Amino acid sequence: MTSYGVSIIGMGYVGLCTAVGFASKACKVAAYDIDHEKLALINRGIAPFYEPGLEKMLKKTVDEHYLICLLELEDAILKTDITFIAVGTPSKPDGSIDLSQVEEAVVRIGDTLRKKNKHHLIVVKSTVIPGTTENMVKPLLEKYSGKNCGKDFGLCMNPEFLREGSAIYDTLHPDRIVIGEHDKKSGDALELFYRSFYGEEAPPIIRTNLSTAELIKYANNTFLATKISFINTVANICEKIPGADVKTVAGAIGLDKRIGPLFLNAGLGYGGYCLPKDLKALIAFSKRLGYDPVLLKAVEDVNEAQPNKVVEIARVLLGGLKDKKVAILGLAFKPNTDDIRGAVSVKIIKRLLEEKAKVVAYDPSATDNARKIFRGEIDFAASVADCLKDTDCCIIVTEWEEFKNLQPEDFIERMRNPLVIDGRRIFKPELFEDRLKFAAIGLGQPRKTDL
Ligand code: NAD
Numbered sequence: 001m002t003s004y005g006v007s008i009i010g011m012g013y014v015g016l017c018t019a020v021g022f023a024s025k026a027c028k029v030a031a032y033d034i035d036h037e038k039l040a041l042i043n044r045g046i047a048p049f050y051e052p053g054l055e056k057m058l059k060k061t062v063d064e065h066y067l068i069c070l071l072e073l074e075d076a077i078l079k080t081d082i083t084f085i086a087v088g089t090p091s092k093p094d095g096s097i098d099l100s101q102v103e104e105a106v107v108r109i110g111d112t113l114r115k116k117n118k119h120h121l122i123v124v125k126s127t128v129i130p131g132t133t134e135n136m137v138k139p140l141l142e143k144y145s146g147k148n149c150g151k152d153f154g155l156c157m158n159p160e161f162l163r164e165g166s167a168i169y170d171t172l173h174p175d176r177i178v179i180g181e182h183d184k185k186s187g188d189a190l191e192l193f194y195r196s197f198y199g200e201e202a203p204p205i206i207r208t209n210l211s212t213a214e215l216i217k218y219a220n221n222t223f224l225a226t227k228i229s230f231i232n233t234v235a236n237i238c239e240k241i242p243g244a245d246v247k248t249v250a251g252a253i254g255l256d257k258r259i260g261p262l263f264l265n266a267g268l269g270y271g272g273y274c275l276p277k278d279l280k281a282l283i284a285f286s287k288r289l290g291y292d293p294v295l296l297k298a299v300e301d302v303n304e305a306q307p308n309k310v311v312e313i314a315r316v317l318l319g320g321l322k323d324k325k326v327a328i329l330g331l332a333f334k335p336n337t338d339d340i341r342g343a344v345s346v347k348i349i350k351r352l353l354e355e356k357a358k359v360v361a362y363d364p365s366a367t368d369n370a371r372k373i374f375r376g377e378i379d380f381a382a383s384v385a386d387c388l389k390d391t392d393c394c395i396i397v398t399e400w401e402e403f404k405n406l407q408p409e410d411f412i413e414r415m416r417n418p419l420v421i422d423g424r425r426i427f428k429p430e431l432f433e434d435r436l437k438f439a440a441i442g443l444g445q446p447r448k449t450d451l
Contacts, residue, residue, distance in 0.1 A: 005029065006193070007076035007083045009105050011038050011069070013167060013273070013339070014125060014160050015086035016058075017051060021171030023061035027197060031069045032076040034104075039069035050338035050365045053168045073105075077112040082121045082193060085109070086160070089126045095280035096288075097129050099136065106137050110144025113153055121154040121189050127218070127278060129285045130211040133157040138182065154186030157210045159217035164272065165336035176204045180213020221278040222296055227263040228270045229302035235266035235442030236309075246442025247425055266442040268348070268397060268423040269306035271333035273341040276303070306441075307344040310423045311351045313439045314393050317419055321355035325416070327391040329384065330398025330424075331363035331370045338365040345397045346373060353377060362387035364400055388414040399424040408435035 008019045011033035019029045033039055038048050045059035061067040070076045077083055087101035102124070113120060122141060124133050138149050149155050157180035162170035177194050181187030187207050195202050208216075235246040246266040254261030270276065279300055286293040311321075318324050333343035340346060345361070352359050359378040361370065367380050381387035384403070388394060388411060396403060404426045411418045412435065420432060422440035432438040433447060 005080065005082070007032065007080040009033070009073065009076065009083060009085050009109070010087035010101070010126070011035070011042060011048070012086065012088060013049065013051070013164055014162065015084075016042065016047070016049075017054065017162060017167035018084065018086060018125070018160070018171055019067055020054060020057050020061055021168055022197065023066035024057050024168075024172070025197060026066060028065075029061075029067045030076040030079055031067065032071075032073045033069070036071060039071060042067075043069045051164065051167050052336050057168060073108050074112045074115070077109060077120065078116060080120075081118070082123060082189070083109060084123045084125045084158070086125045089128055089277075089281075091277040091280050094284065096284035097132075097277075097281040099128065099132060102126055102128060102132070103136065103140065106140045107144050110141045113141065113145035113147060119153060121156065121186060123190060124155075124157045125160050127159060127221075127274070128157070128214055129218070129281055130214040132214060133180065133210040134182070150183040150186070154189055155182040155210075156180060156186050156190045157213040158190060159213055159220075161217070161220065164339055165334055173201075174203050176206060177202075178213050178216050179205060179207045180210040181207060182210060218278055218282045221275055222282055222299070224263050225270055225275045225279050225303065226295070226299045228265075228275075229299040229306075231264045231266045232269060232302055232306050232441075238442045238444050241444040242446050243448070244442075244444035245429070265399075265425065267306075267399075267425060268310065268344045268441065269303040271342040271344045273333075273339065276300075276342045307347045308351060309441065310395050310397075310421050311348060311355070313421050314352075314357075314395065314419075315355065317421075317437060317439060318392055318417075321352060321357040323356065323358065324392040325358045325360065325390060326352055327381075327387045327394040327415070328359060328361040329363075329387065329394060329396050329403050330400055331361055332366035332398050332400075335398055335400045338369055340366050340369045340373070343398075345370070348395065348397060349374060349378060360387055360391065363398065364402055384410070385414060390414075390416045392417040393419045393421065395421045396423050396426055399426050408432050412436055 005027045007030040008015045009032050011031055019031050023029045041048050045062045047055040047058050085105055087105050090098045092098045142149055159178050179187050179190050191205055231250055234249055238244040238246045250264040253259050254264050283293055283296050315321050331340055331345040333339055349359050360381055362381040362384055411420055418436035420438050
């Protein structure tokens, strides 16, 4: 009998939130990451990033010894029966997937399996391009362990669908679990783990082969990206039609059960660690297979152009941006996270700086991460009120709850020149447009029309 239930390799957003979720329901988790500073923080109950509810649950699971970080990967493997790999899979400069973190982890896991005389199940949770588990992970594990996959150790691909901002909730209440299996015994073992973990609340479990599981993750994320670029396309058309409003269009089409209301918020486009890189990786992969995925390329093109729109609107309404003071509300790629990987705020700020505007930004939790990118180039405010002070324009970049309650007076009282550009459609135009200069994505101009 081993001391722990499962081991998780990679303590990023996915690995740590999964570890804490598992540990919160009395599943003993041994965790490992090459970043030992991160491990030390976690072992003290301190979350290395912001995620709602994470720190409290982390502290509890660490205090109760359900979660422990081990400094040696070998210990984590030898003390457990199942190992989840949750390391990063970033983009290479050409957009294709960089599998070096997976490769490094798998080689070390293989080395350790050589010393183990019990069956062990390896589960790839990282997002990897179809064929990776079969053609890279399996041969490396066999080579470095000297053992046979399917006989001496098991192998599954189990894509992760959690959303940053609600990662703990998603871990405990997934919509479905996808198990790609190398062989039936491996799939049975992972299904048994999840069924005993979730009990009667187990979501639908889909069992399939390794490549299909890998593709499901990409299809999922690229579909979400497509929905966003679709509604942004409609928003861009709305802007050319006097009186049209994309929010009303989205609300109406969202009631069609075949469409659904989610991911139909027009705005500045998607960002974050996953959607942009997964779309790029699937495009590069498809091209390698000899298929040109024109739809996916269009989704990407729309998304690339979208953040520039607010800069253009500001330039036109301010008569140029040089020396204009622009307030940016929101830096995180979405609310309830401090993650700014792939955030549109970064693109927008870079464009504003190129245009010689002066930028001051406020975010409830992502300021420290943004500071590392814009050292000394922009100012950071400690509150919305500070951020707006004496500015010529305010751009809403992230739809934090805190911003949704702002009233026209909040801007009028503090700004030098009250111009609000709502990049996330959080304000009711009719409340703002008579009080100050107001523009928003997906609002046809002129606004008042007899049509
Ligand atoms: P991350 O970059 O936040 O974390 C990766 C972690 O792995 C880091 O802590 C890093 O130090 C560690 N690591 C790197 N190489 C290692 C090695 N050889 N051994 C041990 N640890 C190593 O990444 P993330 O956001 O947690 O994403 C992980 C995977 O899950 C990616 O494939 C991603 O596409 C996928 N995913 C992410 C999300 C999300 O919302 N972030 C959601 C679903 C799926």
